[in-house]
Amino acid sequence: MIKTLKNISLEKLTQKLSASIVYAILSSVALNFFFQPGHVYSSGITGLAQIFTTLSVKLLGFNLPVAVTLYLLNLPLLVLAWLKIGKRFTIYTVITVTLSSIFIRIIPEYTLATDPIINAVFGGAVMGAGVGYALxxxxxxxGTDIISLYIRKKTGRQVGSISMIFNAGIMLIAGILFGWEYMLYSLLTIFVSSRVTDAIYTKQRKMQATIVTKQPETITRALHDDLHRGVTVVNSAEGAYSHDNMTILITIITQAEYQDFKEIMKKSDPTAFVSVAENVKVLGRFVEDES
Structure with a gap:
């Protein structure tokens, strides 16, 4: 783990830590200001942690805090992530889960509204904003991110469909144990949360970069090594004004990789002509980085 931490740049670690803090605060506000007071269950492991907390009161006679159940439920999943998904991915996730549990514990529970629909909508919006920013x-x-990514690696199934099945199971448990109205409120939360997440999370949007350069090998190697992106090379292009021999490179990146792409171009060939088209459709195999 120490060796892995050494391989992570301080700048990147600071960026990830800042994002983890933002997510932790937003998820804690959603849980303590809306979900818990409104008896609305969130999606994913957070919703499962709420269920365990509610059951601890009903069956054991004492309240096991959501922050504790959330962390305990994540522990075996973090071990799974370390062994099967990736060490760097796991380190970032440990930081996020730890900060989330701490903030859930230190931010006091406060009732802003008693209407469960209001709590479902606003809680879902705040949680969706946190998840979208994190992604x-x-x-x-x-939680479910780890489960979904692991099952995807083993079976090839889409992460979204796996998460949907898991969340459906949580909603069903909440309905059976605590009443079907809670399931309906929680479904509303999931819908609002997913819409807000989609509005903020833009990693899935593809961009096509067309590069006209005299340094094709340097750029291609950087795109392969740093972004793990394939490149199509068109040789023997000619500049209409200078008549210089140029090479055209075409690659597809995600919007989340755009800043890294600009840094690569600045270092590899700052004089290259680059055209970027947003929101392109891609047919065929396109691998998104999960680490």
């Missing part, structure tokens, strides 16, 4: 920053909140 856009390349971090994971743990």
């Amino acid at each position: 856009r920053s390349g971090i994971s909140s743990g």
Whole structure:
């Protein structure tokens, strides 16, 4: 783990830590200001932690805090992530899960509204904003992210469909144990949260970069090594004004990789002509970085 930490740049670690803090605060506000007071269950591991906390009161007679159940539920999943998904991914996730549990514990529970629909909508919006920002920053909140990525690696199934099945199971448990109205409120939360997440999270948007350069080998190697992106090379292009021999490179990146792409171009060939088209459709195999 120490060796892995040494390989992470201080700048990147600071960026990930900042994103983890933002997510931790937003998820804690959603939980303590809306979900818990409104008896609305969140999606994913957070919703499962709420269920365990509610059951601890009903069955054991004492309140096991959500922050504790959330962390305990994530522990075996973090071990799974370390062994099967990636060490760097796991380190970022440990930071996020730890900060989330701490903030959930220290931010007091406060009732802003008693209407469960209001709590479902606003809680879902705040949680969706936190999840969207986390995903856009390349971090994971743990829980179902780990389960979905692991099952995807084993079976090839889409992460979205796996998460949907898991969340459906949580909603069903909440409905059976505590009443079907809670399931309906929680479904509303999931819908609002997913819409807000989609509005903020732009990693899935593809961009096509067309590069006209005299340094094709340097740029291609950087795109392969740093972004793990394939490149199509068109040789023997000619500048209409200078008549210089040029090479055209075409690659597809995600919007989340755009800043890194600009840095690569600045270092590899600052004189290159680069054209970027947004929101392109891609057919065929396109791998998104999960680490």
